[in-house]
Amino acid sequence: MARLTTALTDSFDFLIVGGGIAGLRAAVALAPAGRVLILTKADATESNTGYAQGGIAAAIGRDDSAALHGADTMRAGDGLCDEAAVRVLVEEGPRYVQELMEWGVRFDRNADRTPALGLEAAHSVRRVLHAGDATGREIGRAMWKHVVTLQAVCTVNHALVSDLIVEEGAVGGVRYFDHAGGRHEVRGRAVLLATGGAGQVFTDTTNPAVATGDGVALAYHAGARVADLEFVQFHPTALNRTGAPRFLMSEALRGEGARLVNASGEPFMARYHRDGDLAPRDVVARAIVLEARATPGPVFLTLAHLDPGRVRARFPTIAEMCGQLGLDLAKDPIPVGPAAHYLMGGIDTDVWGRSSVTGLFAAGETACTGVHGANRLASNSLLEGLVFGARAADAMLLAPQAAALKPDRREVGVAAADRRSETEGSSASFHRPPASHLTRQGIRELMWRDVGLFRTRERLQRAIAELDSAYAFEALAMDAALASDADAWRHFNLLTVARLIARAALGREESRGGHFREDYPARDDGRWKFHAIDRRDAH
Ligand SMILES: Cc1cc2nc3c(=O)[nH]c(=O)nc-3n(C[C@H](O)[C@H](O)[C@H](O)COP(=O)(O)OP(=O)(O)OC[C@H]3O[C@@H](n4cnc5c(N)ncnc54)[C@H](O)[C@@H]3O)c2cc1C
Numbered sequence: 001m002a003r004l005t006t007a008l009t010d011s012f013d014f015l016i017v018g019g020g021i022a023g024l025r026a027a028v029a030l031a032p033a034g035r036v037l038i039l040t041k042a043d044a045t046e047s048n049t050g051y052a053q054g055g056i057a058a059a060i061g062r063d064d065s066a067a068l069h070g071a072d073t074m075r076a077g078d079g080l081c082d083e084a085a086v087r088v089l090v091e092e093g094p095r096y097v098q099e100l101m102e103w104g105v106r107f108d109r110n111a112d113r114t115p116a117l118g119l120e121a122a123h124s125v126r127r128v129l130h131a132g133d134a135t136g137r138e139i140g141r142a143m144w145k146h147v148v149t150l151q152a153v154c155t156v157n158h159a160l161v162s163d164l165i166v167e168e169g170a171v172g173g174v175r176y177f178d179h180a181g182g183r184h185e186v187r188g189r190a191v192l193l194a195t196g197g198a199g200q201v202f203t204d205t206t207n208p209a210v211a212t213g214d215g216v217a218l219a220y221h222a223g224a225r226v227a228d229l230e231f232v233q234f235h236p237t238a239l240n241r242t243g244a245p246r247f248l249m250s251e252a253l254r255g256e257g258a259r260l261v262n263a264s265g266e267p268f269m270a271r272y273h274r275d276g277d278l279a280p281r282d283v284v285a286r287a288i289v290l291e292a293r294a295t296p297g298p299v300f301l302t303l304a305h306l307d308p309g310r311v312r313a314r315f316p317t318i319a320e321m322c323g324q325l326g327l328d329l330a331k332d333p334i335p336v337g338p339a340a341h342y343l344m345g346g347i348d349t350d351v352w353g354r355s356s357v358t359g360l361f362a363a364g365e366t367a368c369t370g371v372h373g374a375n376r377l378a379s380n381s382l383l384e385g386l387v388f389g390a391r392a393a394d395a396m397l398l399a400p401q402a403a404a405l406k407p408d409r410r411e412v413g414v415a416a417a418d419r420r421s422e423t424e425g426s427s428a429s430f431h432r433p434p435a436s437h438l439t440r441q442g443i444r445e446l447m448w449r450d451v452g453l454f455r456t457r458e459r460l461q462r463a464i465a466e467l468d469s470a471y472a473f474e475a476l477a478m479d480a481a482l483a484s485d486a487d488a489w490r491h492f493n494l495l496t497v498a499r500l501i502a503r504a505a506l507g508r509e510e511s512r513g514g515h516f517r518e519d520y521p522a523r524d525d526g527r528w529k530f531h532a533i534d535r536r537d538a539h
Pocket residue numbers: 017018019020021022023039040041042044046047048049050051052053054055056057135136159160161162194195196197206207208210211214215248341342363364365366378379380381382383385
């Protein structure tokens with residue numbers, strides 16, 4: 001486990017916010033060059049990385065190649081992947097995965113000791129390395145074990161980073177609350193945001209409590225560009241039982257033969273897509289909702305036709321979780337439904353993790369290199385964290401430089417209401433907007449209801465009206481006394497991310513990948529084949 005530094009100086013060479021796969025890989029690369037501080041807001045291992053089940057994709061099989069992996073990634077991304085970023089991911093990926101094995105990650109092996117490769121949806125060959133059904137936990141274990149041996153790296157856990165220190169247009173440090181609520185500033189010549197996903201912006205999510213999208217809010221408030229936030233991946237098969245957590249039923253289950261059936265026990269996916277149960281995630285997620293409405297009744301995942309011994313051996317963690325709820329994974333129908341799972345969008349970065357603000361870098365799920373386009377290929381995100389975590393570190397070693405706006409990115413302005421509220425916000429208290437009644441749970445419910453799987457202009461506008469008004473109120477409050485309150489920052493940053501996702505979803509008048517508009521159900525390359533950018537200064 002990482003060392004907890006008690007006597008912390010207020011200056012390091014490099015600051016890393018986040019101890020998942022992206023932050024840890026960056027720390028390894030930075031350690032030989034200076035003093036590194038990793039801040040995590042909970043226990044060291046509490047991260048999306050720790051919950052990853054299915055595995056990590058890499059083109060290492062005999063029947064595979066970087067070109068094939070790239071082609072599958074681009075197809076899943078529904079016309080919006082950044083080709084240069086995809087090339088980096090698939091070409092450099094195998095080298096970094098090999099390095100994981102050298103650090104002691106115990107992937108499952110075939111009889112000949114080569115890594116066993118799993119199949120997941122939209123992959124044309126088996127290419128997913130895995131450690132049972134708890135791959136992320138195994139990777140996190142080995143990476144932390146390696147990182148704690150590095151003398152140059154200090155770690156502070158239960159440190160909630162709330163905002164960035166911006167001076168003369170450059171990021172030079174972070175402010176955070178310690179476990180007791182004390183507020184601190186720490187400086188570094190480069191700051192990496194590796195804060196992970198934002199599933200907790202929605203009520204129904206596979207993500208742990210730490211995944212509140214803080215990095216996006218931090219970067220946005222520092223003036224950085226954010227991109228593609230309308231693209232949220234809703235995983236089709238989270239456990240769907242009242243009162244139970246939305247535990248992920250990995251796609252690898254379907255890769256190994258599990259089938260989706262409706263309330264009458266009838267397999268139905270072939271009616272929705274030619275790839276049946278292994279269709280892209282967004283297709284399966286919407287099909288489950290439509291089938292549940294039409295039948296009507298719940299949708300189940302069934303493995304009853306497979307060898308029960310093999311099912312339990314291949315998926316011990318999932319089997320145990322089901323067992324705790326009185327369900328036998330190998331025999332019983334398992335109720336499933338969609339839940340927010342992965343954010344394709346994030347802080348706009350180039351392939352070196354540079355954001356649009358000098359000194360600020362991002363990697364992993366909080367970043368948007370464009371590698372996932374509108375929809376992430378399964379098991380590409382752990383790989384992304386590794387590859388781009390390392391590359392961001394390489395860039396942090398050089399003189400700080402901001403990323404230029406790429407030609408396929410466009411600033412979009414849905415923000416008339418926003419412009420108004422922020423102008424009011426910066427003036428005087430007699431313009432103070434009405435008090436916000438949106439609690440954090442209220443934000444999540446609103447996002448699930450109005451900014452979820454099926455979106456329309458009407459629902460999005462309703463959501464944005466509420467989020468805008470709450471944001472205007474909270475932004476004023478943050479300027480005042482409440483800035484010293486960790487909980488107020490948690491609320492403000494969650495609200496910021498929710499509002500950015502909703503605005504991006506209203507802006508994109510087409511359906512593509514994870515973003516589905518009932519009022520614009522078709523993909524429209526003529527108008528929308530670009531990455532939509534939002535930025536605080538734009539309003
Ligand atoms: C249930 C589940 C299963 C998944 N399965 C797979 C899979 O099989 N294959 C795959 O490729 N991907 C999978 N994913 C996605 C993948 O796990 C994540 O995208 C990836 O691990 C993200 O890594 P990261 O380093 O970017 O962030 P994370 O691993 O989420 O780490 C984020 C870190 O940031 C810290 N942090 C956040 N905010 C703050 C703050 N304000 N202050 C301080 N610290 C902060 C957290 O404490 C944490 O340490 C899965 C995700 C989930 C939830």
